[in-house]
Amino acid sequence: MANKSFHEEEMLGKAYDGRLMKRLLKYAAPYWKAFLVSILMLALVxxxxxxxxxxxxxxIDDYIFTSPMVAFEQGEEPKDGIQYNNKTFIKERHLDEEYPGRPRYQIMVYEGENYLVPSTFEREEFTIEERQGQVFFINEHGEFTGDLMDDQVYQTFREYDVDGLIRLGTIFLVVVLLGFGVNYAQIYILHRTAFRIIYNLRVDIFSHLQKLNLGFFDKSPVGRLVTRVTNDTETLNEMFVGVMVNAFKDIFMLIGIIVVMFSLDVQLALIVMAVLPVVFISSIIFRIKARQAYRDVRTKLARINASIAENISGMKIVQIFKQENKKFKEFDDINQGHLKASLREVKVFAIFRPFIDVLHYLALALIIWWGGGSVIQGAIQFGVLYAFINYIKMFFQPINAITEKYNILQSAMASSERIFQLLDTEPEVVNPEKSKELREVDGSIEFKDVWFAYNEGEWVLKDVNFKVNPGETVAFVGATGAGKTSIINLISRFYDIQKGEILIDGVNVKDVDQEELRKNIGVVLQDVFVFSGDIKSNIKLNNEHIDDDKIKEIAETIYADSFIEKLPDGYDQKVQERGSTLSAGQRQLLAFARALAFDPSILVLDEATANIDTETESIIQDALEKLQEGRTTIVVAHRLSTIQNADKIIVMHKGKIREIGTHQELLNNGGIYHDLYQLQYKEQLAQ
Structure with missing residues (x-):
């Protein structure tokens, strides 16, 4: 059954659920300005x-590679250029008009020498021959002798290019530094905003958990609730950071690259676009397969968690009954299932990512083939080809990222579904719209025709009626399952009854604010919970009205000072969670001190001495007498010897009150109490 419940919890809804996303966005709504700034920064990045x-x-095209120049007679040039041999040379690509009648020149390199050669087209291929010490540049339009340029002349022609490179290099550096600054600011703003959203969500979850009644926690594993507050919220953090906002960057990147590629060269851009339909179809197939694989892995992982939690919790029983091999085989079967599911998931991702890479390299090969030929033919410039090669790599980056983002989105939808399922759980015990006040509680308790069941139809208490007068000590006894603990839980209204009334000083507990009710009731349980911290903080429990002197006075009153002052740091002694460094008796005395510190009018003791040895019990009994002074006390006891002085003893059997009276009266009646006493007396003699 445990496996089944965990399995059902991990079943996923849609990979994207608009209803859940709408609820998530409500948490993001107060920070819309930060998200808008982050998105705008992403656009800039x-x-x-x-x-x-x-x-x-x-x-590359304007300054590194030499490009054709148009020669103008001096005085006729439309803009500034390079002065040489009474002519002004201006790069053709820098002119606003074509000037078809003007002669063209370009710089050619042969055996380390630079020549200024007449050219008829923007890009021309020359063959070079050397005859009798003279160099000829030959193409389909004829052969040309080039002017040999010395270093000074060459530097004159290239000075403009050097200045341009310095200028572009400076611009490039500024762009890189600007990108770094904007990217840093964007990442910081985005993560800070996401952290604040998750902080608010965790606050809501934790505060909601505190409002839920104990019946909810009886049915909910602690590990599952911890997962809601930690792992599931962290998954949503990844969604806000990695998917919701950064998805805009992918969109901006794809649109921006497409626009730039078409502006550079339409043919090359269309070649890249040709692979997009294949990418689109493969992405749809991947979504279907990945969802199935992811769902299977999560289900198998949940079963592993359930198995581990169950075996670790029951390790003592496993080892006592030598069940190690059996439990190992059970776990191994579950683990094998997870392994197979994980391999299927890896297979899906191992196919999709390399396939997208194949499409990437296919597009790159087409660009090199077509674009390289175009460069050779002079149809496009080399810089354009270089830009396309870089843009193709950038273009496929967001497409590859779809696998990771889709995985995060699936996890986020599953986590949000479980979180909102928890937040939608309504408390079964709620405060009244108009609560009544309990002023100076005397401690009168009355049950009138009370019927109660944890599960519908399975009555734990049946038609229970009794009254406890202020200052009385009343004990409840009976076999396991008789309903004793249920009664004390109902007094504090941890659960609501189905029929009847429970009155405190004549006021129905359902008409009183829960906090108001419980501050008047002190409960000491058999299993004392000690929080991590120190002795002092475990007594006052963050109650600022209790100072150190009061804590010491309380400890002395119930004899807890006898062990506290022997500790190395006294009241400041650090204790671990659940008080593992303290004995059972010491923890019990701490619980008494804690109850006395809050000075309740009603004291409830649930098997408070059940786990205490006889020597420690005498100290505990003295402390109890101090604790009970002037208070109405309800005691659930296993040892009948501890309740013989109670004003009234109520005997429970199968959810009903069978006997009421003092210790001696009940013994004289010869009923259930008499039998319990005789049985326990024999056990004590046997010991």
């Missing part, structure tokens, strides 16, 4: 990333 290859392409 994306623009900067796209600009980098473009700047490099400009540097």
């Amino acid at each position: 994306t623009g900067i990333e796209i600009a980098r290859p473009y700047i490099v392409a400009l540097a």
Whole structure:
């Protein structure tokens, strides 16, 4: 059954659920300005990333590679250019018009020498021959002798290019630094906002848990609730950071790259676009397969968690009855199932990611083939080809990221479904709209025709009627399952009864605010819970009205000072969670001190001395007498010897009150109490 419940919990709804997302966005709504700023910054970061290859392409085509120049007679040039041999040379690509009648020149390199050669087209291929010490550049339009350029002349022609490179290099550096700054600010703002959202969500979950009645915790494993507050909220944090906002970056990146590619060269852009339908279809197939695989893995993982939790909790029984091999085989079967499911998930991802990489390299190969040929033919410039090669890599990055984002989205939807299921759980015990006040509680307790069941139809208490007068000590006894503990739980209204009334000083507990009710009731349980911290903090439990002197006075009153002052740090002695460094008796005395510190009008003792040895019990009994002075006391006891002085003893059997009276009266009646006493007396003699 445990496995089944965990399995049902991990069953997922849709990979994307608009209803759940709408509820999540309500937590994000107060921070919409921060998200908007983050998205705008992402747009700027994306623009900067796209600009980098473009700047490099400009540097290659405009300044690194020599490009054709138009020669003008001096005085006729439309703009400033390079002065040489009474002509002004201006790069053709920097002119606003074509000037078809003007001669073209370009710089050619042969055996380390630079030549200024006449050119008829923007890009021309020359063959070079050397005849009798003279170099000829030959193409389909004829052969040309180039002017040999010395270093000074060459530097004159390239000075403009060097200045341009310095200028572009400076721009590139500024862009990189700007990108770093904006990216840092964006990441900081986004994560800070996401952390605040998760903080608020965790506060809501924890505060909601505190409002739920004990019946909810009886049916909910602690590990599952801890997972809601920690792991599931952290998964939502990943969604806010990795999916909800950064998805905009992917969109900006794809749109920006497409626009830039089409602006650079339409043919090359269309070649890249040709692979998109295949990417789109493969992404749809991946979504279906990945969801199935992910769902199976999560289910198998839940079974592993359930198995481990069960075996660790019951390790003592496993070892006592030598069940190690059997439990190992059970766990191994579950673990094998998880292994197979994980391998199926890996297979899905191992196919999709490499397949997208294949499409990436296919597009790259097409660009190199087509674009390289175009560069050779002079149809496009090399810088454009360089930019396309970079843009293809950038273009497929967000497509590859779809696998990770889809995985996060699935986890987030599953986590949000479980979180909101918890938040939608209504407390069964609620405060009245108009509560009545309990002023100076005398301690009168009355049960009138009370019927109670933890599960519908399975009555734990049946038509229970009794009254406890202020200052009385009343004990409840009976066999296990008789309903004793249920009665003390109902007095504090940890559960609501189905029929009847429970009155405190004549006021129905359902008409009183729960906090108001419980501050008048002190409960000491058999299993004392000690919080991590120190002795002092465990007594006052954050009650600022209790000072150190009061704590010491309380400890002395119930004889707890006898062990506290022997500790190395006294009242400041550090204790571990559940008080594992303290004995059972010491923990019990701490519980008495805690109850006395809050000075309740009603004291409830649930098997408070059940786990105490005889020597320690005498100290506990003296402490109890101090604790009970002037208070109405309800005692649930296993040892009948501890309740012989009670004003009234109520005997429970199968959810009903069978006998009421003092110790001696009940013994004289020869009923259930008499039988219990005789049985326990024989056990004591046998010991």
